[in-house]
Amino acid sequence: MLPYHSLPEAQAALGRNLTFAETLWFNYSATKSDYFLYCHNILFLFLIFSVVPLPMIFLEVKRFGGLDKYKIQPKVRLSFLEMFRCYKEVMRLFFLVVGPLQLVSYPAVKMIGVRTGLPLPSGWEIFAQLVVYFLIEDFTNYWFHRLLHGKWGYEKIHRVHHEYSAPIGFAAPYAHWAEILILGIPSFLGPAMIPGHMITLWLWIALRQIEAIDTHSGYDIPWSPTKYIPFYAGAEHHDYHHYVGGQSQSNFASVFTYCDYIYGTDKGYRYRKNMIRKLKETKNGVEQNGREDEKYE
Ligand SMILES: [Zn+2]
Ligand SMILES: [Zn+2]
Numbered sequence: 001m002l003p004y005h006s007l008p009e010a011q012a013a014l015g016r017n018l019t020f021a022e023t024l025w026f027n028y029s030a031t032k033s034d035y036f037l038y039c040h041n042i043l044f045l046f047l048i049f050s051v052v053p054l055p056m057i058f059l060e061v062k063r064f065g066g067l068d069k070y071k072i073q074p075k076v077r078l079s080f081l082e083m084f085r086c087y088k089e090v091m092r093l094f095f096l097v098v099g100p101l102q103l104v105s106y107p108a109v110k111m112i113g114v115r116t117g118l119p120l121p122s123g124w125e126i127f128a129q130l131v132v133y134f135l136i137e138d139f140t141n142y143w144f145h146r147l148l149h150g151k152w153g154y155e156k157i158h159r160v161h162h163e164y165s166a167p168i169g170f171a172a173p174y175a176h177w178a179e180i181l182i183l184g185i186p187s188f189l190g191p192a193m194i195p196g197h198m199i200t201l202w203l204w205i206a207l208r209q210i211e212a213i214d215t216h217s218g219y220d221i222p223w224s225p226t227k228y229i230p231f232y233a234g235a236e237h238h239d240y241h242h243y244v245g246g247q248s249q250s251n252f253a254s255v256f257t258y259c260d261y262i263y264g265t266d267k268g269y270r271y272r273k274n275m276i277r278k279l280k281e282t283k284n285g286v287e288q289n290g291r292e293d294e295k296y297e
Contacts, residue, residue, distance in 0.1 A: 002030045002117055010118055022120050025199070034116050035106055037198050041205050042102050048209045049090055053169025056217040057083055060168065070219045072239045076166035086170040097177045101184060108188070113195040121197045133190030133204050134211075138255040140186035145252045146265070148179065154246055157182070167216040167242045172209070186254075211255060215239075231256040240269050 004010040010026055011017055018026060029037060059067055061080050068074075078086075121129075148158035161175040173180065187208055191201055214226060215238040226232050233256055241251040250268045253259040260266035 002026060004030065004118075014119060018118070019120070022118055025120055026118065029116060034110065034198070037116055038106050038109055038114075038201075039102065040202060042099050044202060044206050045098060045102070045209060046094060048206060048213070049094060049170075049173065050087075052210055052213045053087075053172075053217070056169050056219055059219065067219070067221070070221050072218055072220050072236055073166040073243060078166075078168060083168055083170060086164070086168065086174055090170055090173050093173065093175070093177065093180065097180050098173070101181070105188070109191075109201070112192045114191060114198055114201050115195075116198045121200060126196070126200050126203065129190075129194055129196045129200050130204055130207065132194055134208075134255050136190040136193065137186045137208065138253055139259060140189055141183060141254040142252050142259040142263075144182055144186060145254065148182070149246075149248065149252070159246065162242060162245055162248075164216075165242050165245055167218055167239060169213040169217045172212040172216040215254070216242075231258050233257045237269070240272075244268075 002010065004013060004026070007018065007023065007026060010022075060071075060078065060083065145158075147153055154162075157176045157178045159176075161171075161179060164171040164174065175183075187205070191204060214224075215233060215235050217235050218239065220234065220236040220239075224234070226234055233251070233253055237251050237257060237260075238254075241248050244250055250265055251260055252265055257266065260269075
């Protein structure tokens, strides 16, 4: 809740006119509690889990010719009912684990100093913080995920996430409840180390989920805007991790490729990629835009 009762009061406190974005924020948030603003994350997560995977799910069902060739594992096809079962399971997790986790984590969010007031951060400040959050998430998630591939961690917890050897967008948060708690830590670390505005936190939670849905989509679209993000792992990188399954010692990172490169856990993936590229070149001549989906066949 903002400590001003009117726009002139807010302007007087800031010593300047409010920007357009600040006026919008004032009008929206002035009478709402910080807790209520934080709980918006629950609505955003519900919408993101429900809506963002839909285009690729639709593609999986309809198999449009022009895009179907980008399916990474074309031999594995899930029916609509199988995908809906995954969605129902994710929604169950959402109501029993993710939502309550958001509700009870508010004191921690308050303690680290996430603010809701004015002035709003600049676009560059938000961007810089989000980049740092992604870097911290990626590094920490790499090691937590790698530990979950130990014998005990895999059999007791992480095995559930690997039920989908050819993932779909809905399967991004499909996991044991303990994994959701464990891998919530890397997501929380960035905002805890560099606390920002509530709007930055909303964006962070939303973008992290959208990124996870993208890497589990099962499609590697060559003209996706994410191809312009340096070191972005994307669907193909993580799909290989699911393809190899429980024995996987490859491609642990959640966002970028460099951790797997530095720690040598992408050797099998790169070797296989190179081998298949060479085979294709031998077979068909140099094929710059060959079907990525043939790499696992
Ligand atoms: Zn794994
Ligand atoms: Zn996964």
